Amino acid sequence: METASIVKPATHGVGSPPPPGPAIEVSDVSLRFETRDGPVQALAHVNLKVERGEFVSFIGPSGCGKTTLLRAVADLETPTEGDIRVDGMNTEEARLKRCYGYVFQSPALYPWRTVAGNIALPLEIMGYSRAEREERVKKGLDLVNLSGFGNKFPWQLSGGMQQRASIARALSFDPDILLMDEPFGALDEIVRDMLNQQLLRLWEMTGKTVLFVTHSIPEAVFLSTHIVVMSPRPGRITDVIACNFPRDRQLEIRETPEFLAIANRVRLGLRAGHSYDA
Amino acid sequence: MAVPVKSILPIVTVVLAVLAIWYAAAALMNAPLQRDMYANAGRSDYSTQDLIVASLNMERPKLPGPHQVVAEMVKSIVATAPSSKRSLVYHGLITLEETLIGFVIGAALGIGLAMVIVSVRWLDSSLTPWLVASQTIPIIALAPMIVVILSQFNITGVAPKAAIAAYLSFFPITVGMVKGFRSPEPLQLDLMRTYSASSMQTFGKLRAPASAPYFFASMKIGAAAALVGAIVAEVTKSEDGGLGARLLAGSYYGQTVQIWAALFAAAALSAALVGLIGLVERLAGRRMGFAR
Amino acid sequence: MIDRRLADLVPPFLFGLVILALWELVVRAAGVPTIILPAPSAIAARFLVSIPTLAADFWQTIKGLLAGYIVGCGSGLVVAILVDRSDFLRRGLLPMGNLVSALPIVGIAPIMVMWFGFDWPSKAAVVVVMTFFPMLVNTVAGLESASPMERDLMKTYGASDWQTLTALRLPAALPFIFNALKVNTTLAMIGAIVAEFFGTPIVGMGFRISTEVGHLGIDMVWATILVAAVTGSAFYGLVAAIERRVTFWHPSFRAKGA
Known part of the structure; x- marks a missing residue:
């Protein structure tokens, strides 16, 4: 029944250039959850355009809908109103065409597969040949500095290494877009700094479009080309801050006045969102 | 519900x-x-x-068709005097009595042994592997022999069947309760140690309440096992009646409808026992907060 | 590591030896008659001279047991996977499965003997019914056990239902499936032996126990029980060993393995 999607690797990201236009376009999206205590407005009239190759961070207190927005882009939630376009397609088409890779809060690696087997999982599902799988797994392991760990099982690795493996898994089928939901939230700060640098380098090398949910201000400022500040109840965008550091930025820029100025503006935006709420 | x-x-x-x-x-x-x-x-x-x-x-x-079984059950439960040997109530009560006596004895011994095992280290290391192994062997095979041995001592009637029901429920209850008494996490045990609580206090305040979910699970398994034990024991010594005896008599005389009726009565008995324990579990769970 | 495991076995082994010695001592000292409790030495002697009979009984019982176990577990697994496709069926069948799992199913033995005759197929039929429901209930629960995040991951790959089943949900269900396989080893032993109490050709472990009890050949009963105990433990041990190899990744094995 789904032979088409099994037989041919269907993402246009492989080989062919992405279509023109913005990578992601969110138009007037609202999303309500029906819970036992009545409806909860998770998103209200969100508008956003993400250009190709951008690194956009979403920041806000918990409950502000940033994860919900990311999940809606990934077709894991369905908006009650409004429209989301990914590479010009609706979200379901984009998901079935494998336009994006998703990295969750926790690595969600399957314990019964080796690290290499986990990275190969999406490739198996998408019907890549064995030879190509092996090649891509090797490339993926190199990309996240896990060469030599392919035959280990996930539970034999540290938390940071596991999350790196899950990034390699998301990148293995070479999607244009990377959706990351607080991928480093559970890691300690030293590991997080290191992974932030590696992620930046990876982004620079591959030119992917990245949507990145976080609740760390320095992380958002350090990584992003744009920072989207959100506020809760109902979840909406209060500010979009441009952040034009050079792409090969180093950790040291966090001491510069420009960096601190942007961080301060984010902080003020978050506070304003809260006072509105209170 | x-x-x-x-x-x-x-x-x-x-x-x-x-x-x-x-x-x-x-x-x-x-x-x-x-x-x-x-x-x-x-x-x-x-x-x-x-x-x-x-x-x-x-x-x-x-x-037999379902309506035949229902008719037979109505006939032998409602339309027959409970004192008659043709009444399923008569046989069901015999089985229930054996099951309950055996179950109470098995549960008391099982919980008692579990308490001893978690507090006496050398017993734990030497006895627990045997208890676990007991779960893997068909101890029910002992039933006919126990009936005969007990009859050597002139122990007949309800007692030998209750004894088999008791030992069949004893093993799973012991194993379940040892698990339950061991279920508190190291941190919770450490907390009791910081209060320099005695082992009795640790038991009463921590191990016993923590074992509640295991307790009810063990009771359900134990009750079902006790019923199986009673029925199998009745099969090996069928002259005293009981649902197992009805099964055997039915199979001797090709009375299939009677077999099915006895089978359903046994199923209803088992479901009632397990359901009753489940009810108590829910009530207790609401009070102790381990169930919603 | 091996040494540690061996060391763990010493206390129970010694305990068993002490019990056997006490048993022998009490029986001899108090002159307990054989028809009540034979001494371990008497049981061992009976065992050694009866090996051909015991072996024939063993093969007779194991035929029904294995056939029933394979068919019962296999069909339980297949039905669980089919049921899993439909929420409606799952809601309807699961309470039934849970109920039936708690019922005294061995009671169907006389009916199966009537339907399938005295030989091993009727025992296999009892074992099929006894093992089917635990496997059904456990597998359905196991297929549900994959976390929402792991399912979302499969969804982002645009995986089909079949791919999600084979790549995620079946492997995640393996610990549950093995749990049922282990529980079922014991149930199968019980089913095969008790069913023989209701009629067999003149061979089989259950037959041997019930007839020797009738002849007061209690030492032979004990010898047969010894065979049953060893068979049951070995069967369980085999399944547990396979489990350890197949679900090595499960947290309950990691600590010991890695």
């Missing part, structure tokens, strides 16, 4: 499907017998409908 409302329709559907399959199977399995009976009587003028109706109402069918 535990079944959510939206599960009612599916359950009813499945039950109806089971009944339909049962009727179909009964007709299919009994029809050849009925055809032979017609042939012996020299009849050949019967329609398919006659054949099916007759197949579902035979006296000694291969598989």
